[in-house]
Amino acid sequence: MGYQPDRSQYPQQREDGSLDIDLTSGKYLKLWQGPQHPGITGNMSVELTVCGDEVVEGKTHVGYLHRGFEKLMERRSFIQCFPIVCRICVPEPDFNEYCYAAAVEELAGIQSPERADWIRTLILEMGRINSYLMYLGGQAGSLGQGVIGQWTTYVRDLMLDRFEELTGARIYHMFILPGGVRGDLPDGFNKRMEETLCEIENVLKDVYETMFCNAVFKKRTVGLGYIDPELIEPYGVTGPTARAAGVAKDVRKDQPYLVYPELEFEPVVGTDSDVYARADVRRRDLLMSVDLVRQILSKMPNDGKLMTKLPNVLHWKIPRGETYIRGECSRGEYGYYLVTDGSGFPRRVNVRGPSYTHAVALLERLIVNINISDVAGLMVSLHTYPPEIER
Protein backbone atom coordinates (compact mmCIF):
# COMPACT_ATOMS: atom_id res chain seq x y z
CA MET A 1 0.00 0.00 0.00
CA GLY A 2 2.65 2.52 -0.99
CA TYR A 3 1.78 6.21 -1.20
CA GLN A 4 -1.34 5.97 0.89
CA PRO A 5 -2.16 8.64 3.48
CA ASP A 6 -0.86 8.10 6.95
CA ARG A 7 -3.98 7.09 8.81
CA SER A 8 -2.19 6.62 12.08
CA GLN A 9 -5.36 7.59 13.88
CA TYR A 10 -8.96 6.53 13.47
CA PRO A 11 -10.93 5.39 11.56
CA GLN A 12 -9.96 1.77 11.17
CA GLN A 13 -9.76 0.18 7.77
CA ARG A 14 -11.96 -2.70 6.75
CA GLU A 15 -10.44 -5.84 5.22
CA ASP A 16 -10.99 -4.55 1.69
CA GLY A 17 -9.03 -1.38 2.48
CA SER A 18 -12.05 0.94 2.67
CA LEU A 19 -12.53 3.13 5.72
CA ASP A 20 -14.76 1.93 8.50
CA ILE A 21 -16.90 5.06 8.71
CA ASP A 22 -20.39 4.57 10.10
CA LEU A 23 -22.21 7.88 9.74
CA THR A 24 -25.13 6.62 11.83
CA SER A 25 -22.82 6.11 14.81
CA GLY A 26 -22.83 9.81 15.53
CA LYS A 27 -19.04 9.75 15.67
CA TYR A 28 -18.55 11.05 12.13
CA LEU A 29 -20.08 13.91 10.23
CA LYS A 30 -20.12 14.85 6.56
CA LEU A 31 -19.23 18.47 5.92
CA TRP A 32 -19.12 20.19 2.55
CA GLN A 33 -16.55 22.89 2.07
CA GLY A 34 -17.70 24.57 -1.15
CA PRO A 35 -18.73 25.15 -3.85
CA GLN A 36 -19.80 28.45 -2.24
CA HIS A 37 -17.48 28.92 0.67
CA PRO A 38 -14.94 31.59 1.58
CA GLY A 39 -12.36 28.90 2.22
CA ILE A 40 -12.41 27.33 -1.20
CA THR A 41 -10.30 28.17 -4.22
CA GLY A 42 -12.86 28.84 -6.91
CA ASN A 43 -15.78 26.70 -7.96
CA MET A 44 -14.94 23.36 -6.49
CA SER A 45 -15.79 21.64 -3.27
CA VAL A 46 -14.28 19.24 -0.83
CA GLU A 47 -16.50 16.68 0.84
CA LEU A 48 -15.07 16.24 4.29
CA THR A 49 -15.74 13.45 6.72
CA VAL A 50 -14.87 14.73 10.15
CA CYS A 51 -14.54 13.22 13.57
CA GLY A 52 -14.71 16.02 16.09
CA ASP A 53 -12.72 18.79 14.39
CA GLU A 54 -10.38 16.43 12.64
CA VAL A 55 -10.72 15.48 8.98
CA VAL A 56 -10.60 11.74 8.45
CA GLU A 57 -11.34 11.81 4.76
CA GLY A 58 -11.68 14.41 2.01
CA LYS A 59 -12.94 14.05 -1.54
CA THR A 60 -12.57 16.68 -4.23
CA HIS A 61 -15.62 17.40 -6.33
CA VAL A 62 -15.35 19.37 -9.55
CA GLY A 63 -17.66 20.02 -12.49
CA TYR A 64 -19.30 23.24 -11.33
CA LEU A 65 -17.94 25.21 -14.28
CA HIS A 66 -17.35 22.59 -16.90
CA ARG A 67 -17.88 24.22 -20.28
CA GLY A 68 -16.40 21.50 -22.45
CA PHE A 69 -13.60 23.63 -23.91
CA GLU A 70 -11.71 20.69 -25.31
CA LYS A 71 -14.77 19.38 -27.11
CA LEU A 72 -15.77 22.84 -28.23
CA MET A 73 -12.41 23.32 -29.94
CA GLU A 74 -12.95 20.21 -32.05
CA ARG A 75 -15.73 22.12 -33.81
CA ARG A 76 -13.74 25.32 -34.28
CA SER A 77 -11.09 26.29 -36.82
CA PHE A 78 -7.59 26.84 -35.48
CA ILE A 79 -7.96 30.59 -35.35
CA GLN A 80 -11.40 30.36 -33.72
CA CYS A 81 -9.85 28.35 -30.88
CA PHE A 82 -7.48 31.18 -30.07
CA PRO A 83 -10.00 33.39 -28.20
CA ILE A 84 -11.44 30.33 -26.43
CA VAL A 85 -8.31 28.98 -24.80
CA CYS A 86 -7.62 31.89 -22.46
CA ARG A 87 -10.91 31.23 -20.67
CA ILE A 88 -9.60 27.95 -19.31
CA CYS A 89 -7.72 29.74 -16.54
CA VAL A 90 -9.05 33.08 -15.34
CA PRO A 91 -6.25 34.48 -13.14
CA GLU A 92 -3.42 33.48 -15.47
CA PRO A 93 -4.88 33.04 -18.95
CA ASP A 94 -1.77 33.77 -20.98
CA PHE A 95 -0.25 30.31 -20.68
CA ASN A 96 -3.20 28.88 -22.56
CA GLU A 97 -2.59 31.34 -25.36
CA TYR A 98 1.13 30.66 -25.50
CA CYS A 99 0.90 26.85 -25.32
CA TYR A 100 -1.88 26.70 -27.88
CA ALA A 101 -0.14 29.12 -30.25
CA ALA A 102 3.19 27.31 -29.96
CA ALA A 103 1.55 23.93 -30.54
CA VAL A 104 -0.26 25.16 -33.67
CA GLU A 105 2.91 26.84 -34.93
CA GLU A 106 4.91 23.67 -34.48
CA LEU A 107 2.45 21.43 -36.30
CA ALA A 108 1.88 24.00 -39.05
CA GLY A 109 5.61 24.66 -39.49
CA ILE A 110 5.43 28.34 -38.59
CA GLN A 111 8.08 30.30 -36.72
CA SER A 112 7.10 33.28 -34.60
CA PRO A 113 9.36 36.37 -34.94
CA GLU A 114 12.05 37.01 -32.33
CA ARG A 115 10.54 40.22 -31.01
CA ALA A 116 7.19 38.46 -30.60
CA ASP A 117 8.91 35.83 -28.46
CA TRP A 118 10.28 38.58 -26.19
CA ILE A 119 6.84 40.13 -25.84
CA ARG A 120 5.32 36.70 -25.17
CA THR A 121 7.81 36.13 -22.37
CA LEU A 122 7.02 39.56 -20.97
CA ILE A 123 3.29 38.79 -20.99
CA LEU A 124 3.83 35.43 -19.29
CA GLU A 125 5.93 36.98 -16.52
CA MET A 126 3.40 39.78 -16.02
CA GLY A 127 0.69 37.13 -15.73
CA ARG A 128 2.76 35.21 -13.22
CA ILE A 129 3.13 38.33 -11.06
CA ASN A 130 -0.65 38.81 -11.14
CA SER A 131 -1.33 35.23 -10.25
CA TYR A 132 1.10 35.27 -7.32
CA LEU A 133 -0.36 38.52 -6.01
CA MET A 134 -3.79 36.96 -6.06
CA TYR A 135 -2.42 33.88 -4.32
CA LEU A 136 -0.75 35.85 -1.52
CA GLY A 137 -4.03 37.59 -0.74
CA GLY A 138 -5.86 34.27 -0.79
CA GLN A 139 -3.32 32.50 1.38
CA ALA A 140 -3.38 35.23 4.02
CA GLY A 141 -7.18 35.48 3.79
CA SER A 142 -7.60 31.75 4.34
CA LEU A 143 -5.94 32.21 7.71
CA GLY A 144 -7.76 35.36 8.72
CA GLN A 145 -5.50 38.14 7.43
CA GLY A 146 -7.90 40.00 5.17
CA VAL A 147 -5.79 43.12 4.77
CA ILE A 148 -3.05 41.41 2.76
CA GLY A 149 -5.53 40.68 -0.02
CA GLN A 150 -6.43 44.37 -0.18
CA TRP A 151 -2.81 45.38 -0.57
CA THR A 152 -1.99 42.76 -3.19
CA THR A 153 -5.20 43.51 -5.10
CA TYR A 154 -4.12 47.15 -5.25
CA VAL A 155 -0.80 46.36 -6.93
CA ARG A 156 -2.39 43.67 -9.08
CA ASP A 157 -4.70 46.36 -10.34
CA LEU A 158 -1.71 48.44 -11.38
CA MET A 159 -0.39 45.46 -13.31
CA LEU A 160 -3.82 45.05 -14.91
CA ASP A 161 -3.47 48.66 -16.09
CA ARG A 162 -0.21 47.68 -17.81
CA PHE A 163 -1.99 44.72 -19.38
CA GLU A 164 -4.75 47.00 -20.54
CA GLU A 165 -2.45 49.45 -22.26
CA LEU A 166 -0.46 46.63 -23.85
CA THR A 167 -3.25 44.30 -24.93
CA GLY A 168 -6.44 46.33 -24.60
CA ALA A 169 -7.89 43.94 -22.03
CA ARG A 170 -7.47 43.42 -18.31
CA ILE A 171 -8.27 39.74 -17.74
CA TYR A 172 -8.57 37.82 -21.00
CA HIS A 173 -5.89 39.40 -23.11
CA MET A 174 -6.17 37.37 -26.33
CA PHE A 175 -2.80 38.75 -27.32
CA ILE A 176 -0.59 35.74 -28.08
CA LEU A 177 -1.95 34.13 -31.22
CA PRO A 178 -0.48 31.58 -33.62
CA GLY A 179 2.18 33.41 -35.60
CA GLY A 180 3.18 36.03 -33.05
CA VAL A 181 1.54 38.71 -30.93
CA ARG A 182 -1.14 41.24 -31.71
CA GLY A 183 0.71 44.46 -31.04
CA ASP A 184 3.79 46.32 -29.90
CA LEU A 185 4.61 47.99 -26.60
CA PRO A 186 2.96 51.42 -26.33
CA ASP A 187 5.05 54.57 -25.93
CA GLY A 188 6.35 55.12 -22.42
CA PHE A 189 5.46 51.57 -21.41
CA ASN A 190 8.85 50.83 -19.85
CA LYS A 191 8.67 53.83 -17.55
CA ARG A 192 5.17 53.04 -16.33
CA MET A 193 6.08 49.39 -15.90
CA GLU A 194 9.08 50.37 -13.78
CA GLU A 195 6.82 52.44 -11.53
CA THR A 196 4.46 49.48 -11.17
CA LEU A 197 7.30 47.11 -10.36
CA CYS A 198 8.63 49.50 -7.69
CA GLU A 199 5.19 49.69 -6.14
CA ILE A 200 4.92 45.89 -6.12
CA GLU A 201 8.28 45.66 -4.39
CA ASN A 202 7.19 48.19 -1.78
CA VAL A 203 3.97 46.34 -1.07
CA LEU A 204 5.79 43.03 -0.88
CA LYS A 205 8.03 44.44 1.85
CA ASP A 206 4.90 45.23 3.85
CA VAL A 207 3.45 41.83 3.04
CA TYR A 208 6.60 40.15 4.25
CA GLU A 209 6.58 41.99 7.56
CA THR A 210 2.86 41.66 8.15
CA MET A 211 2.27 38.16 6.87
CA PHE A 212 5.49 36.17 6.91
CA CYS A 213 6.78 37.60 10.19
CA ASN A 214 3.41 37.28 11.87
CA ALA A 215 3.47 34.83 14.79
CA VAL A 216 -0.06 33.57 14.17
CA PHE A 217 0.57 32.99 10.47
CA LYS A 218 3.77 31.15 11.27
CA LYS A 219 2.20 29.09 14.00
CA ARG A 220 -0.63 27.99 11.75
CA THR A 221 1.36 27.29 8.59
CA VAL A 222 4.71 25.89 9.70
CA GLY A 223 4.40 22.11 9.53
CA LEU A 224 0.95 22.21 7.95
CA GLY A 225 0.42 20.21 4.75
CA TYR A 226 3.88 18.68 4.63
CA ILE A 227 4.63 17.04 1.27
CA ASP A 228 7.30 14.38 1.38
CA PRO A 229 9.75 15.01 -1.50
CA GLU A 230 9.30 11.34 -2.40
CA LEU A 231 5.70 12.09 -3.32
CA ILE A 232 6.63 14.72 -5.89
CA GLU A 233 7.06 12.39 -8.86
CA PRO A 234 4.34 9.80 -8.09
CA TYR A 235 1.79 12.55 -7.64
CA GLY A 236 2.93 14.64 -10.60
CA VAL A 237 3.66 17.65 -8.40
CA THR A 238 5.25 20.58 -10.23
CA GLY A 239 6.01 24.26 -9.81
CA PRO A 240 6.43 26.09 -6.50
CA THR A 241 4.78 23.20 -4.64
CA ALA A 242 7.60 20.92 -5.76
CA ARG A 243 10.26 23.60 -5.33
CA ALA A 244 9.18 24.20 -1.74
CA ALA A 245 10.00 20.52 -1.14
CA GLY A 246 13.54 21.14 -2.37
CA VAL A 247 13.01 19.73 -5.88
CA ALA A 248 14.18 22.45 -8.27
CA LYS A 249 11.60 21.68 -10.94
CA ASP A 250 11.16 24.67 -13.20
CA VAL A 251 10.35 24.26 -16.89
CA ARG A 252 11.94 27.64 -17.57
CA LYS A 253 15.30 26.06 -16.64
CA ASP A 254 14.73 22.35 -17.32
CA GLN A 255 13.42 22.68 -20.87
CA PRO A 256 13.75 26.38 -21.66
CA TYR A 257 11.30 27.94 -24.11
CA LEU A 258 10.83 31.41 -25.67
CA VAL A 259 13.70 33.68 -24.57
CA TYR A 260 14.36 32.18 -21.12
CA PRO A 261 17.84 30.92 -22.16
CA GLU A 262 18.84 34.59 -22.51
CA LEU A 263 17.65 35.59 -19.05
CA GLU A 264 19.59 35.20 -15.84
CA PHE A 265 17.76 33.46 -13.02
CA GLU A 266 17.87 30.46 -10.76
CA PRO A 267 14.79 28.49 -9.67
CA VAL A 268 13.63 29.53 -6.20
CA VAL A 269 13.80 26.52 -3.91
CA GLY A 270 12.61 25.93 -0.35
CA THR A 271 13.27 23.14 2.08
CA ASP A 272 10.45 22.64 4.54
CA SER A 273 7.67 21.68 2.11
CA ASP A 274 4.87 22.99 4.31
CA VAL A 275 2.33 25.77 3.74
CA TYR A 276 4.76 28.43 5.01
CA ALA A 277 7.55 27.22 2.74
CA ARG A 278 5.25 27.20 -0.28
CA ALA A 279 4.06 30.73 0.44
CA ASP A 280 7.64 31.90 0.85
CA VAL A 281 8.79 30.23 -2.37
CA ARG A 282 5.99 32.01 -4.22
CA ARG A 283 6.84 35.36 -2.65
CA ARG A 284 10.48 35.01 -3.70
CA ASP A 285 9.46 33.72 -7.12
CA LEU A 286 7.31 36.82 -7.50
CA LEU A 287 10.30 39.01 -6.79
CA MET A 288 12.27 37.01 -9.32
CA SER A 289 9.54 37.65 -11.90
CA VAL A 290 9.80 41.37 -11.16
CA ASP A 291 13.51 41.08 -11.95
CA LEU A 292 12.78 39.05 -15.09
CA VAL A 293 10.37 41.70 -16.39
CA ARG A 294 13.15 44.30 -15.95
CA GLN A 295 15.63 42.03 -17.75
CA ILE A 296 13.19 41.42 -20.62
CA LEU A 297 12.50 45.13 -21.11
CA SER A 298 16.19 45.99 -21.11
CA LYS A 299 17.36 43.13 -23.35
CA MET A 300 14.50 43.13 -25.85
CA PRO A 301 15.41 44.13 -29.42
CA ASN A 302 14.06 47.58 -30.20
CA ASP A 303 12.33 46.69 -33.43
CA GLY A 304 11.34 43.72 -35.49
CA LYS A 305 8.34 41.91 -36.85
CA LEU A 306 5.54 40.92 -34.48
CA MET A 307 3.61 38.52 -36.69
CA THR A 308 4.45 35.91 -39.24
CA LYS A 309 2.14 35.95 -42.21
CA LEU A 310 -0.45 33.21 -41.75
CA PRO A 311 -2.24 31.36 -44.52
CA ASN A 312 -5.92 32.21 -45.03
CA VAL A 313 -7.09 31.34 -41.54
CA LEU A 314 -10.59 30.45 -42.69
CA HIS A 315 -9.24 27.61 -44.82
CA TRP A 316 -6.24 26.73 -42.67
CA LYS A 317 -5.60 23.00 -42.68
CA ILE A 318 -2.79 21.50 -40.63
CA PRO A 319 -1.24 18.13 -41.56
CA ARG A 320 -1.76 15.11 -39.31
CA GLY A 321 0.47 15.20 -36.27
CA GLU A 322 0.65 15.51 -32.52
CA THR A 323 2.74 17.52 -30.13
CA TYR A 324 3.00 18.68 -26.55
CA ILE A 325 4.03 22.18 -25.51
CA ARG A 326 4.69 23.09 -21.89
CA GLY A 327 5.42 26.20 -19.91
CA GLU A 328 6.08 27.01 -16.26
CA CYS A 329 3.05 28.87 -14.97
CA SER A 330 2.70 30.20 -11.44
CA ARG A 331 1.30 26.87 -10.26
CA GLY A 332 3.54 24.48 -12.11
CA GLU A 333 3.68 22.78 -15.46
CA TYR A 334 1.04 23.95 -17.89
CA GLY A 335 0.83 22.14 -21.19
CA TYR A 336 -1.16 21.61 -24.35
CA TYR A 337 -1.35 18.30 -26.15
CA LEU A 338 -2.59 19.00 -29.66
CA VAL A 339 -3.51 16.37 -32.22
CA THR A 340 -4.32 17.31 -35.80
CA ASP A 341 -5.70 15.13 -38.58
CA GLY A 342 -5.14 17.14 -41.74
CA SER A 343 -8.49 18.91 -41.53
CA GLY A 344 -9.27 22.51 -40.64
CA PHE A 345 -10.12 21.62 -37.04
CA PRO A 346 -8.10 20.15 -34.18
CA ARG A 347 -8.72 16.44 -33.72
CA ARG A 348 -8.03 16.73 -30.00
CA VAL A 349 -6.81 19.38 -27.63
CA ASN A 350 -5.92 18.30 -24.12
CA VAL A 351 -4.97 20.85 -21.49
CA ARG A 352 -2.62 19.75 -18.76
CA GLY A 353 -3.10 22.09 -15.81
CA PRO A 354 -1.12 21.65 -12.61
CA SER A 355 -4.31 21.81 -10.54
CA TYR A 356 -5.42 18.54 -12.08
CA THR A 357 -2.99 16.57 -9.98
CA HIS A 358 -2.62 19.00 -7.08
CA ALA A 359 -6.29 19.51 -6.25
CA VAL A 360 -7.47 15.95 -6.54
CA ALA A 361 -5.01 13.15 -5.77
CA LEU A 362 -2.57 15.26 -3.74
CA LEU A 363 -5.14 17.26 -1.79
CA GLU A 364 -7.14 14.15 -0.92
CA ARG A 365 -4.01 12.68 0.56
CA LEU A 366 -2.78 15.73 2.44
CA ILE A 367 -6.15 16.56 3.93
CA VAL A 368 -6.28 13.45 6.12
CA ASN A 369 -5.77 14.06 9.83
CA ILE A 370 -5.74 17.84 9.69
CA ASN A 371 -8.01 20.23 11.56
CA ILE A 372 -11.13 21.58 9.80
CA SER A 373 -9.92 25.15 10.26
CA ASP A 374 -6.71 24.35 8.35
CA VAL A 375 -8.42 22.93 5.27
CA ALA A 376 -8.70 26.32 3.56
CA GLY A 377 -5.06 27.21 4.28
CA LEU A 378 -3.88 23.87 2.98
CA MET A 379 -5.97 24.03 -0.15
CA VAL A 380 -4.91 27.55 -1.04
CA SER A 381 -1.28 26.56 -0.50
CA LEU A 382 -1.60 24.14 -3.44
CA HIS A 383 -2.66 27.15 -5.53
CA THR A 384 -5.39 25.46 -7.51
CA TYR A 385 -7.61 26.93 -10.20
CA PRO A 386 -10.58 24.60 -10.81
CA PRO A 387 -11.32 25.45 -14.48
CA GLU A 388 -8.15 23.73 -15.56
CA ILE A 389 -9.27 20.51 -13.85
CA GLU A 390 -12.49 20.21 -15.78
CA ARG A 391 -11.71 22.19 -19.00
Added chain:
Amino acid sequence: MQTLYTKLKQLFKLGELTEQRQDLAFITVAQEQLRPLLLHLRDREGFTHLVLLTAVDWMEEGQFQLTYLLNDRAGARDIGLRVMLPRDSATMDSIHDIWPTAATYQRELREMFGIGFPDSPGVNDEFILEGWNDIPPYRRDFDTLKYSEENYSHRPDRETTDPAQHMKQQLYPDEG
Protein backbone atom coordinates in the same frame (compact mmCIF):
# COMPACT_ATOMS: atom_id res chain seq x y z
CA MET B 1 15.53 9.66 -29.07
CA GLN B 2 16.54 7.23 -31.83
CA THR B 3 19.11 5.73 -29.47
CA LEU B 4 16.51 5.19 -26.80
CA TYR B 5 14.13 3.69 -29.33
CA THR B 6 16.76 1.24 -30.55
CA LYS B 7 17.55 0.29 -26.98
CA LEU B 8 13.91 -0.21 -26.09
CA LYS B 9 13.26 -2.17 -29.25
CA GLN B 10 15.67 -4.85 -28.09
CA LEU B 11 13.53 -5.40 -25.00
CA PHE B 12 9.98 -4.66 -26.16
CA LYS B 13 7.89 -5.13 -29.23
CA LEU B 14 7.44 -1.55 -30.37
CA GLY B 15 5.49 0.02 -33.18
CA GLU B 16 6.09 3.18 -35.12
CA LEU B 17 8.36 5.96 -33.81
CA THR B 18 7.49 9.60 -34.53
CA GLU B 19 10.21 12.09 -33.63
CA GLN B 20 8.27 15.30 -33.23
CA ARG B 21 11.13 17.35 -31.81
CA GLN B 22 14.60 16.63 -30.57
CA ASP B 23 13.19 16.31 -27.06
CA LEU B 24 9.79 14.76 -27.87
CA ALA B 25 8.96 11.45 -29.51
CA PHE B 26 5.86 9.28 -29.75
CA ILE B 27 5.97 5.49 -29.91
CA THR B 28 3.09 3.15 -30.67
CA VAL B 29 2.94 0.28 -28.21
CA ALA B 30 0.82 -2.86 -28.00
CA GLN B 31 -1.65 -2.93 -25.13
CA GLU B 32 0.07 -5.77 -23.28
CA GLN B 33 3.50 -4.15 -23.60
CA LEU B 34 2.53 -0.92 -21.90
CA ARG B 35 2.93 -1.83 -18.24
CA PRO B 36 6.43 -3.39 -18.51
CA LEU B 37 7.50 -0.52 -20.75
CA LEU B 38 6.21 2.13 -18.34
CA LEU B 39 8.00 0.45 -15.44
CA HIS B 40 11.20 0.20 -17.47
CA LEU B 41 11.05 3.84 -18.51
CA ARG B 42 10.31 4.98 -14.96
CA ASP B 43 12.86 2.83 -13.15
CA ARG B 44 15.69 2.55 -15.69
CA GLU B 45 15.46 5.50 -18.05
CA GLY B 46 14.53 8.36 -15.71
CA PHE B 47 11.01 9.02 -17.02
CA THR B 48 9.60 9.48 -13.54
CA HIS B 49 6.97 12.13 -14.25
CA LEU B 50 3.61 11.19 -15.76
CA VAL B 51 2.74 14.42 -17.53
CA LEU B 52 -0.68 13.41 -18.76
CA LEU B 53 -2.83 10.52 -19.81
CA THR B 54 -5.49 11.23 -22.37
CA ALA B 55 -7.39 9.75 -25.28
CA VAL B 56 -7.92 10.65 -28.92
CA ASP B 57 -10.96 9.33 -30.73
CA TRP B 58 -10.14 8.10 -34.25
CA MET B 59 -13.76 7.27 -34.95
CA GLU B 60 -13.29 6.70 -38.67
CA GLU B 61 -10.64 4.09 -37.93
CA GLY B 62 -12.70 2.51 -35.15
CA GLN B 63 -9.99 3.13 -32.59
CA PHE B 64 -9.20 5.08 -29.47
CA GLN B 65 -5.65 6.26 -28.98
CA LEU B 66 -4.49 6.45 -25.39
CA THR B 67 -1.49 8.73 -24.94
CA TYR B 68 0.75 8.31 -21.90
CA LEU B 69 3.15 11.23 -21.86
CA LEU B 70 6.24 10.79 -19.68
CA ASN B 71 8.95 13.29 -18.83
CA ASP B 72 12.60 12.76 -17.95
CA ARG B 73 13.59 15.98 -16.23
CA ALA B 74 17.29 15.24 -15.94
CA GLY B 75 17.49 14.29 -19.61
CA ALA B 76 15.15 17.14 -20.65
CA ARG B 77 13.10 14.86 -22.89
CA ASP B 78 9.56 13.56 -23.24
CA ILE B 79 8.17 10.38 -24.62
CA GLY B 80 4.57 9.75 -25.58
CA LEU B 81 3.35 6.17 -25.65
CA ARG B 82 0.40 5.56 -27.95
CA VAL B 83 -1.84 2.58 -27.27
CA MET B 84 -4.55 1.87 -29.81
CA LEU B 85 -7.73 0.29 -28.47
CA PRO B 86 -10.73 -1.00 -30.39
CA ARG B 87 -13.42 1.61 -30.06
CA ASP B 88 -16.32 -0.75 -29.44
CA SER B 89 -14.76 -2.55 -26.45
CA ALA B 90 -12.20 -0.13 -25.10
CA THR B 91 -10.71 -1.40 -21.85
CA MET B 92 -7.24 -0.78 -20.51
CA ASP B 93 -5.21 -1.89 -17.50
CA SER B 94 -5.00 0.67 -14.73
CA ILE B 95 -1.62 2.18 -13.88
CA HIS B 96 -2.65 3.83 -10.61
CA ASP B 97 -0.17 1.61 -8.75
CA ILE B 98 2.69 3.08 -10.81
CA TRP B 99 1.51 6.72 -10.56
CA PRO B 100 -1.31 7.25 -8.00
CA THR B 101 -2.35 10.38 -9.85
CA ALA B 102 -3.26 8.25 -12.90
CA ALA B 103 -6.47 7.25 -11.10
CA THR B 104 -7.88 10.74 -11.71
CA TYR B 105 -7.05 10.64 -15.42
CA GLN B 106 -8.60 7.20 -15.73
CA ARG B 107 -11.73 8.30 -13.95
CA GLU B 108 -12.12 11.16 -16.40
CA LEU B 109 -11.44 8.95 -19.43
CA ARG B 110 -14.09 6.47 -18.33
CA GLU B 111 -16.61 9.25 -17.94
CA MET B 112 -15.76 11.32 -21.02
CA PHE B 113 -14.79 8.58 -23.50
CA GLY B 114 -16.30 5.45 -21.97
CA ILE B 115 -12.94 3.70 -21.78
CA GLY B 116 -12.97 1.12 -18.99
CA PHE B 117 -10.19 0.86 -16.43
CA PRO B 118 -11.18 -2.04 -14.17
CA ASP B 119 -9.49 -1.96 -10.73
CA SER B 120 -8.74 1.77 -10.87
CA PRO B 121 -9.90 3.22 -7.53
CA GLY B 122 -13.16 5.15 -7.72
CA VAL B 123 -13.19 4.90 -11.51
CA ASN B 124 -16.96 4.65 -11.68
CA ASP B 125 -17.57 7.69 -9.46
CA GLU B 126 -18.86 10.76 -11.25
CA PHE B 127 -16.04 13.19 -11.89
CA ILE B 128 -17.18 16.19 -13.92
CA LEU B 129 -20.64 15.24 -15.13
CA GLU B 130 -23.65 14.69 -12.92
CA GLY B 131 -26.51 12.38 -13.79
CA TRP B 132 -25.26 11.93 -17.36
CA ASN B 133 -27.17 9.28 -19.33
CA ASP B 134 -26.16 10.00 -22.91
CA ILE B 135 -23.13 8.56 -24.73
CA PRO B 136 -19.80 9.74 -23.27
CA PRO B 137 -19.61 13.36 -24.45
CA TYR B 138 -16.00 13.52 -25.63
CA ARG B 139 -16.56 10.78 -28.18
CA ARG B 140 -16.60 12.13 -31.72
CA ASP B 141 -20.07 10.77 -32.39
CA PHE B 142 -21.54 12.88 -29.61
CA ASP B 143 -22.95 15.95 -31.35
CA THR B 144 -22.76 18.91 -28.99
CA LEU B 145 -24.80 21.16 -31.25
CA LYS B 146 -27.62 18.63 -31.55
CA TYR B 147 -27.56 18.04 -27.82
CA SER B 148 -27.81 21.77 -27.13
CA GLU B 149 -30.65 22.23 -29.62
CA GLU B 150 -32.58 19.39 -27.98
CA ASN B 151 -31.99 20.31 -24.38
CA TYR B 152 -31.82 24.09 -24.27
CA SER B 153 -33.96 26.77 -25.78
CA HIS B 154 -32.85 29.90 -27.63
CA ARG B 155 -33.15 33.16 -25.79
CA PRO B 156 -36.10 35.02 -27.31
CA ASP B 157 -35.42 38.18 -29.35
CA ARG B 158 -31.74 37.43 -29.61
CA GLU B 159 -29.99 37.73 -32.94
CA THR B 160 -27.24 35.28 -33.75
CA THR B 161 -24.54 35.51 -36.36
CA ASP B 162 -22.71 32.59 -37.89
CA PRO B 163 -19.14 33.09 -36.60
CA ALA B 164 -17.57 31.73 -39.80
CA GLN B 165 -19.51 34.15 -41.99
CA HIS B 166 -18.81 37.04 -39.64
CA MET B 167 -15.07 36.37 -39.65
CA LYS B 168 -15.06 36.06 -43.43
CA GLN B 169 -16.64 39.49 -43.76
CA GLN B 170 -14.28 41.02 -41.23
CA LEU B 171 -11.04 39.46 -42.40
CA TYR B 172 -11.46 38.98 -46.13
CA PRO B 173 -14.20 41.39 -47.27
CA ASP B 174 -13.02 41.28 -50.89
CA GLU B 175 -13.36 37.53 -51.22
CA GLY B 176 -17.00 37.36 -52.34
